[in-house]
Amino acid sequence: MRPSSLRPPPLRPPSFSGRLHDARTATAVGRWLGAAFVVCFVTGLISHYLQHPPSWAADSLPARPIWGYRLSQGLHVGTGLAAIVLLLVKLWTVYPRLFTWPPVRGVRHALERLSVAVLVASAVLEVFTGLLNVVEWYPWPFGFIQTHFALAWVVIGSIMLHLAVKAPDIRAHWSRRSPGTRELPAADGPDRRALLLGAGAAIGVVTLATVGQSLTPLKRLDLLAPRHPDIGPMGLPVNRTAAAAGITAEALADWRLEVIGPNPYHLTLDQLRALPHASARLPIACVEGWSVEARWGGVRIADLLARAGAPPGAGLRVTSLETGGAYRVMEMGRDYAEDPLTLLALELHGEVLSADHGYPARIIAPNRPGVLQTKWVTRLEVL
Incomplete structure (x- = not known):
């Protein structure tokens, strides 16, 4: 065997076609991730303004239903934990885009990449600081409440900008019948379904193992929750x-x-x-x-x-x-x-x-x- 045959192949940028690193998979995951962020954003606003109401709204905050905050904050934390799983899957599906060459192909492309960088950075920081808040660990010098609230607006604004920029691609790959999916290998269909089912199963496990801290009928299953509703003085x-x-x-x-x-x-x-x-x-x-x-x-x-x-x-x-x-x-x-x-x-x-x-x-x-x-x-x- 010649020595040259033992040499490793030259490094090549990852391909963004097929094998689940494709626009169809990214769109499928993105739909659920976007929904999770919207629920988190709305329930987060409810929580923030109940805790820190502006002076003009202080007398208008409702005392009923008595379970209102319990429901909204339970949804906020639950969908936030689900968003962590979905965000990791979403990043996995699109990471080859980070290696495209040349990295910038014009002003429009540069602005698009900048908007994606802001979206990814703010989303990752938002969900993981939220996770650390759930366990009451604050290894940072800044105030969590103010930063988490401000980042929420950055995340939701970045999502809206991203949707506007990517609207043609999203429309083309929204469903199996979309014309843009014809170029994708048919063999990827089962793997894509397996990936989405695996992500759904992971979300289900995380939810069942934590939701008992607020949905008390399931309290025996809250193995990952930092608080148990029956434990304490x-x-x-x-x-x-x-x-x-x-x-x-x-x-x-x-x-x-x-x-x-x-x-x-x-x-x-x-x-x-x-x-x-x-x-x-x-x-x-x-x-x-x-x-x-x-x-x-x-x-x-x-x-x-x-x-x-x-x-x-x-x-x-x-x-x-x-x-x-x-x-x-x-x-x-x-x-x-x-x-x-x-x-x-x-x-x-x-x-x-x-x-x-x-x-x-x-x-x-x-x-x-x-x-x-x-x-x-x-x-x-x-x-």
């Missing part, structure tokens, strides 16, 4: 413990509730417990995707505000005893403040709140993110 998960919030026994020893309004007053814990009792079965839903329904008992916020002489339609500012944190002070609009299910909770499942669940008193309200269900409440202020 008093049978409920917590994200921020009393120790992490700086709540000490000394700080609680002389606790009193201060209510500020036209007729301000103070209440000790015994006086608060002596007021008319109310109960509600409400879910507590966290931005990380977990949620669980529980039975809460306490005093209606509307009754406390009425005693302080609050006018109809008044909002509320709530201050926590914790020493720091982005949500130490929280505001709620009139729909929440007037809702009979919004409580200053003193009990959980008929028992006195534990320290980690906000003893001596916490907010529980319908259709509200968990970060706004303020714990260790020490002051209510009529707005």
